[in-house]
Every structure is written in structure tokens, then in C-alpha cells.
Amino acid sequence: MVRLAAADRQVTAGELAAQLARSLSYTEALLARLRNCTLVKTVRGHGYRLARPAALISAADVFSKPCTGEERPRLRDDIFLISDPGTR
Secondary structure, three states: OHHHHHOOOOEOHHHHHHHHOOOHHHHHHHHHHHHHOOOEEEEOOOEEEEOOOHHHOOHHHHOOHHHHOOOOOOOOOHHHOOOOHHHO
């Protein structure tokens, strides 16, 4: 989410995967989850962007049951798309 918020354009799943040092399939699965809970939008062939301004997206939105599929979600960095191999 942070990477999408910082971008001044739509970002492809491949670009995000490379930035996060994750596989494309893993990144696409995360983006699909975020799209299903209306936090990101996609334009076929052009990439992903936040569905609304970052200032209007709360942690409660990200950790809601529609996004996580869990009644009491655990904190995870992957759903935020902020993992950085240099910080582990």
C-alpha cells in the first residue's frame, strides 16, 4: 500500500514484485485481495493504484474482515506491501 501511495502513476504487479523482492504470483495474490476489498483499482495492461487517496485509507480498512478473511486478523507486513529485504 505504501509503495502504491508513493508512486505518482499506476504501478504494475511486476514492478511491485521487484521492489519487494517477492514472486510475481505472490504479489498478484496480494493485489487481488486488496482489489477485492476495494483498496486498489486496476486498469488492464496499465497497473494498480490506490482506489482513494492514501489519507482516506485507515488501518481498520486494511485489517477489516473483507480484506483479511479473518475475524481477528494478525498483523502482517505483506498485506501492506511494505516488506523490504534490507529490514529483516
